[in-house]
Amino acid sequence: MTTSSVTSSDELFASLPSGIDLCHQTFGDDTDPAILLIMGLSGPMGWWDEELCRLLADRGFFVIRYDNRDTGRSTKVRQHAMGRTDLVRAFLGVPPLKLGPVDLAVRAPYSISDLAEDAAGLLDALGIDQAHVVGASMGGMIAQTLAIQEPDRVLSLTSIMSTTGRRTVGWQDPRLIPHLLKRTKPTRDAYVARSVESSALIGSPAFPPDPEAARRRAEITYDRGYSASGVVRQMMAILTQPDRTAALRRLSVPATVVHGTADRLVNPSGGRATAEAIPGAELRMVEGMAHDLPPALWDTFVAAITDTAARAS
Secondary structure, eight states: OOOOOOOBOOOEEEEOTTSOEEEEEEESOTTSOEEEEEOOTTOOGGGSOHHHHHHHHHTTOEEEEEOOTTSTTSOOOTTOOOOHHHHHHHHTTOOOOEETTEEOOOOOSSOHHHHHHHHHHHHHHTTOSOEEEEEETHHHHHHHHHHHHOTTTEEEEEEESOOOSOTTSSOOOGGGHHHHHOOOOSSHHHHHHHHHHHHHHHSOTTSOOOHHHHHHHHHHHHHTTOOHHHHHHHHHHHHTOOOOHHHHTTOOSOEEEEEETTOSSSOHHHHHHHHHHSTTOEEEEETTOOSSOOGGGHHHHHHHHHHHHHHHO
8 A cells, every 4th residue: 555645734623612622633635625534432533544544635635534522632521420321221222211200311411413513513613614424333323414414514425334323223243232331440451452352353354453453543542532431421322313214315415335244333234224215325335344444445445435425526
């Protein structure tokens, strides 16, 4: 893989009217069409690898990656404490329940819709009216929601290893649940060890993750501002999201859905349902891909994103 000569900005901060500050970085010429990259659960912007960003910029795009709230160097929403019980009840879809004066409803501190508003706010801060929007996993949920809420701002949509919010599709392999809910010590070493384990569990079998690379990524992620409580808040947003199927059917945007045939974290049914819901969407199933963005598939992702963008023009 050749090294790009595309220049990048320093990490910058955008202050949104909501009080959220988003750390972000750009690649390429700001006069080129913009691509907004939205990462998933607990993933800082660095999970969109710098070389992948440069590959997109080399294709003539102004590429933006950023830390979602509660991730990396962006604002941590500290006023809401959530626990394992909240997660379990949200996962089981426990309906609102009130026992006398006690309200037992499961409520997330913020929603996928709020995260989509963050993305729109970042575009506002950068003076960008429209962008090609790409999301991975939770980022795909945010990207879909942004297209629903701000249809005039989304030039094209690429949803990677994500789902519609409907509970009957995109489910997790039950064997992963104990790992997802497992308690770990609040230390750097414990986080790194668990991240390497997660990489092995959800990584692509046809493109096996490098344990040493997974370890380095985990160390960087932790040092940039990992928040265990922030991960819980993001998980609550995912578990309480609405079913977007009907809203997706009303979209009129060029869209491509990319999903791995071996995804255990978001079953491939989630990708198929997303493509079926969006009129004219193209579905690209990748054999042997699971729930990661392996370097061997970067050209595949670049092709999906740029082909979708071309359909917009």
